[in-house]
Amino acid sequence: MTGQPIGVFDSGVGGLSVAREIRALLPAEDILYFADTAYCPYGGRPVDEIRERSLLVVNRLVGEGAKVVVVACNTASAAALETLRAVIDVPVIGMEPALKPAVTKSLRGRVGVMATPATLRAERFDRLVEHYGNGAEIFPLPCPGLVEHVELGEVDGDGVEETLKELLGPIMRAEVDTVVLGCTHYPFLRAAISRIMGPGVSIVDSGAAVARQVQRVLAVNGTVSVSGDGIFRLLTSGNAEAVGKVASRLWTEPLTAETVDLASV
Numbered sequence: 001m002t003g004q005p006i007g008v009f010d011s012g013v014g015g016l017s018v019a020r021e022i023r024a025l026l027p028a029e030d031i032l033y034f035a036d037t038a039y040c041p042y043g044g045r046p047v048d049e050i051r052e053r054s055l056l057v058v059n060r061l062v063g064e065g066a067k068v069v070v071v072a073c074n075t076a077s078a079a080a081l082e083t084l085r086a087v088i089d090v091p092v093i094g095m096e097p098a099l100k101p102a103v104t105k106s107l108r109g110r111v112g113v114m115a116t117p118a119t120l121r122a123e124r125f126d127r128l129v130e131h132y133g134n135g136a137e138i139f140p141l142p143c144p145g146l147v148e149h150v151e152l153g154e155v156d157g158d159g160v161e162e163t164l165k166e167l168l169g170p171i172m173r174a175e176v177d178t179v180v181l182g183c184t185h186y187p188f189l190r191a192a193i194s195r196i197m198g199p200g201v202s203i204v205d206s207g208a209a210v211a212r213q214v215q216r217v218l219a220v221n222g223t224v225s226v227s228g229d230g231i232f233r234l235l236t237s238g239n240a241e242a243v244g245k246v247a248s249r250l251w252t253e254p255l256t257a258e259t260v261d262l263a264s265v
């Protein structure tokens with residue numbers, strides 16, 4: 001890495017959907033990405049465990065010199081953002097389901113929110129609905145099992161279509177006209193979700209908004225990298241070969257992953 005990287009973290013490869021927005025907006029920035037694959041998925045785990053893993057990972061990213069950390073995971077943000085901000089001394093940018101833009105966009109005020117069970121259970125989600133629901137009918141849709149498809153690189157094909165058709169049933173019957181992708185793994189399934197929901201349904205996620213927030217924070221802190229091509233480095237707590245293979249598919253460029261033992265920090 002040349003300068004100080006932007007640290008990006010998710011339970012697995014899902015946060016690459018956010019990292020690609022950061023890459024597109026800030027191509028000169030180095031990105032250090034951590035996939036906590038050994039503990040993926042986070043969505044069915046207790047809050048304390050998600051918090052503990054998030055702290056370990058973020059400490060590692062900061063130890064590697066990250067100038068800012070992006071929690072590219074709605075589940076970890078819901079569970080751990082306050083804790084992280086209290087103990088980490090670089091800016092920590094989190095994310096939440098893009099409810100506000102979805103409610104603005106929805107013509108009939110019927111919005112489905114796909115996310116992990118942990119994200120939808122969190123108090124943070126209730127607050128989001130309270131602040132931005134604006135009278136719209138919000139249909140939370142927990143999607144257990146979906147992250148696992150993406151972790152295997154299955155973003156299209158019969159298996160994932162079948163899982164999606166079953167999962168999306170409730171929000172199709174509710175006749176939502178807008179769907180929020182409230183988990184960073186789901187943007188990789190956008191085409192399949194859109195095909196099943198039909199052409200009249202808008203699909204929104206928060207990746208681009210997070211990238212803009214990163215840009216603002218770097219500008220305020222005077223830490224923007226302006227020249228050269230940024231380097232992308234991929235760390236994982238899982239199997240480097242398997243993670244590298246799936247990540248390359250999602251990133252649409254060859255990537256090599258390095259396995260890191262967080263316990264040794």
Ligand code: DGL
Pocket residue numbers: 010011012014015040041042043044072073074075076116119147182183184185
């Ligand atoms: N990608 C994550 C999110 O945005 C979490 C997926 C999981 O590990 O359950 O919520």
